Amino acid sequence: MPATRTRDLRGHVAAIVPTAFVVVAFLLPLVGLLLLSLRPTDQMNNVLPGFTGAQYAEVFGTPYLWGSVVESLWLAVRVSVTCLVLAFPLAWYLARSTSGVGKSLVFVITLSPLLTSEVVRSFGWRVVMSGEGPVNVTLQALGLIDESLPLLRSPWTVFLAVVHVLLPFAVLALSASLGAIDDRLLQASADLGAGALRTFRSVVLPLATPGVVAATVIVFSLSMGVYVTPLLVGGANQSLAGLRIQTEAMVAFDQPRAAALSFVLLAVTLAVCGLIGLLGRFAERGRRA
Amino acid sequence: MTTPTTAPSAGTTTQGRVEIRGLSVGYGGAPVLELDELTIEAGEFLSVLGPSGCGKSTLLSVLAGFVTPTSGTVAIDGQDVTHVAPNRRETGLVFQSYALFPHMTVRRNLEYGLRTRRVPRDERAERVRDALRLVDLADYADRYPQQLSGGQQQRVAIARALVTRPRVLLLDEPLSNLDAKLRRQMRHELRELQREVGTTTVFVTHDQAEALALSDRVALLAHGDLEQLGTPEELYRTPRTRFAADFVGAANLLPVRDDADGGRSVLGRPVRLAADAGTVALRPEHVRVVEPGGDAAAATVLSVGFAGERYEYRLRTTDGTELLASPADGGRRFAEDESVGLTWSDDALLPLGAA
Secondary structure, X not given: OHHHHHHHHHHHHHHHHHHHHHHHHHHHHHHHHHHHHOOOEOOOOOEOOOOOOHHHHHHHHOHHHHHHHHHHHHHHHHHHHHHHHHHHHHHHHHHHOOOHHHHHHHHHHHHHHHHOOHHHHHHHXXXXXXXXXXXXXXXXXXXXXXXXXXXXXOHHHHHHHHHHHHHHHHHHHHHHHHHOOOHHHHHHHHHOOOOHHHHHHHHHHHXXXXXXXXXXXXXXXXXXOOOHHHHHHHOOOOOOHHHHHHHHHHHOOXXXXXXXXXXXXXXXXXXXXXXXXXXXXXHHHHHHO | OOOOOOOOOOOOOOXXXXXXXXXXXXXOOOEEEEEEEEXXXXXXXXXXXXXXXXXXXXXXXXXXXOOOOOEEEEEEOOEEOOOOOHHHOOEEEEOOOOOOOOOOOHHHHHHHHHHHOOOOHHHHHHHHHHHHHXXXXXXXXXXXXXXXXXXXXXXXXXXXXXXXXXXXXXXXXOOOOOOHHHHHHHHHHHHHHHHHHOOEEEEEEOOXXXXXXXXXXXXXXXXXXXXXXXXXXXXXXXXXXXXXXXXXXXXXXXXXXXXXXXXXXXXXXXEOOOOOOOEEEEOHHHOEEEOOOOOOEEXXXXXXXXXXXXXXXXEEEOOOOEEEEOOOOOOOOOOOOOXXXXXXXHHHOEEEOOO
């Protein structure tokens, strides 16, 4: 039908501008980065013409470098799982509570962090966790510790701060999915004799799988590349890929090596996200079979 | 209001007797449903009929356990279930929207209620097969709900409820999402199915034709109160209130006048009534439209429509009363603006209470 085709065409045209923007703003720099990661360097880390895999060999041969990717991966896994577990009840409440006041309250409290910049929120953690900060003061006042704890250097503080920064994304992604579940399906489940646990496992979770996958992918990829929060909370000298890339690029001025490390990080992130997607599809289909 | 509490039971089952006593349901404000007494016999097919907002869906939610009444009790087979959670009630609810689990096949949907009851695998398979055969969907076990038509989904929903052998089957306007032809057909199928399994059934509907066609008894609700309870014939032939007369089958509500000679008349025609009443209901199908003159009430045709076997007239009498007529006897077709006469048999006048 010509009318439909015209409409389809218009749809294509409307998609061209944003697509072009993505290509220019994301893919082009990425290609540039890829080419850069394949350049050889001289003794002074100046970029030379030609192609080499030496930068990747260097990344995989230096524990200082590949170790940071492993540390980032481990942090991202912990953060993703924690965010999911914390986000589920929040998203459920946001999506399904009938109490307007309670809903607004939870909405503001969980999502307001998105309104302030990551720098401000992370700096807040710095203040709270510092040697003279409220946490140390309270612990000392309670007599639980004598000397103030070096909380800011603890990897746990970094972990907590990253969870806090990324939790709203998980809540948003999940609540869309949970809100779409028809109340009557839950009633039908109860009427058929299912308790809350079975309803959760057999009805809510499978129907929320797209949301769980989306939340996990978003939180995971953001925490793989997280930079500002660990920098402000734990300092620059941590084994995390984002920080190492920054050091290689801006302190050691080894641009090709920073680019190679970036690509290793990107590849690992994409691989895990693909795996999450596959697991999600498998979970949906597995429950269907 | 006194209500008959017994009714002929249709099936052979002896379980599923529901007793509702002193029920009051409200969501904070004024009660949305109040029922002094309503007993549903084991195996009975009871329709709960009423306009939207009359409390009929609330009644179903109370029976299924999703709404806890502010006062009163609900008992099934003598067991007080007022505060029993929905998943322990052993009711079988069929939703208006069917509420089939979209991520499960028809088979898995049916098995769901058997798994929760820990029915062993072999028995599960057998019961699912039997239930699907019962609703003529034996070949559809491995389809997903969205691959089925509305009528098929509806039958799956009924099978899913029945396969658990509920004590009471609760149907929430299950036919309203079907097209007119399918709805008529499903009406019969539903009735036959219920006869076959003999499960006590509560059928909520706003469609009086469905209620009359399907039920052993009909409970007519209005504004959260039980307006009248009786067999379909009783409701149709002896409505007790204006509302009942008007809602169950259409009705012209006509005032009864005292004449100077001590007799009584309706629309100027002398009548003899079996009971004293200020108002009578006259069903459109009982109004005869004839040539003017004689003792017929004079009227003018406002509009006429063809309805297959009969014509449907909207008429205005000389005193300005408007009424509907759809005479059963063919007769000739009177045109718009034509003067006609109206007659009826006095037996067709249904005396209504003072309301």
